[in-house]
Amino acid sequence: MAKARGAAGKAGGRRASGQPERIKIRVNGVWHEFAACAEGAGVEASETLSHLLRERLGLTGLKLSCDEGACGACTVILDGKAVLSCMTLAVEADGRSVLTIEGLPKDDPVIRAFAQQCEPGYGTALQCGYCTPGFVMASRALLDENPAPTPDEIKDGLSGNICRCGCYAGIARAVWHASRQDASSPKADGVLRSPEGASRKTGGAR
Numbered sequence: 148m149a150k151a152r153g154a155a156g157k158a159g160g161r162r163a164s165g166q167p168e169r170i171k172i173r174v175n176g177v178w179h180e181f182a183a184c185a186e187g188a189g190v191e192a193s194e195t196l197s198h199l200l201r202e203r204l205g206l207t208g209l210k211l212s213c214d215e216g217a218c219g220a221c222t223v224i225l226d227g228k229a230v231l232s233c234m235t236l237a238v239e240a241d242g243r244s245v246l247t248i249e250g251l252p253k254d255d256p257v258i259r260a261f262a263q264q265c266e267p268g269y270g271t272a273l274q275c276g277y278c279t280p281g282f283v284m285a286s287r288a289l290l291d292e293n294p295a296p297t298p299d300e301i302k303d304g305l306s307g308n309i310c311r312c313g314c315y316a317g318i319a320r321a322v323w324h325a326s327r328q329d330a331s332s333p334k335a336d337g338v339l340r341s342p343e344g345a346s347r348k349t350g351g352a353r
């Protein structure tokens with residue numbers, strides 16, 4: 148990960164095996180501490196971050212679809228980088244910061260752009276919505292790293308996420324609008340309605 152671990156979250160004691168006795172994870176700005184154990188009531192070494200977030204903290208915004216790293220539905224942001232929470236162990240997040248979709252402000256430009264992009268006749272960015280939290284978090288991480296991506300960079304940045312409803316063009320357009328902070332940008336429509344649109348590399352071929 149690119150960013151250093153937060154010292155405030157470092158766990159204290161460790162067992163002879165080197166496993167921490169407790170882990171601390173900052174989730175949406177709030178530190179949570181868990182007992183870590185080989186088996187039993189605490190966080191086991193094999194527990195995934197997605198399980199911890201959904202089952203222990205009730206943060207069900209992230210979705211589990213494939214549960215094997217192939218679809219992006221479970222994407223969260225860990226120390227500023229988009230990660231697949233189903234492929235990340237909870238203990239790997241010890242002392243680090245996690246952002247889930249619940250932690251984004253309601254007026255986040257990405258959320259606003261996805262909401263606006265589902266208006267009838269506008270080329271929707273979501274139908275069933277199951278993939279949407281993953282796309283939103285992947286998009287947020289993309290724009291944090293590259294605030295003004297080109298259409299190709301948007302396609303590449305979201306290539307790990309799958310939308311089974313096939314809303315790729317609308318999703319890419321929403322991200323474009325979010326990056327420009329202006330959902331009425333005619334340039335955006337011109338670019339992203341164009342041929343082959345955004346529907347290929349954003350996962351449609353898988």
Ligand code: FES
Pocket residue numbers: 210211212213214215216217218219220221222231232233234
């Ligand atoms: S549920 Fe994690 S990548 Fe599909």
Ligand code: FES
Pocket residue numbers: 272273274275276277278279309310311312313314
């Ligand atoms: S909107 Fe249904 S899977 Fe993407």
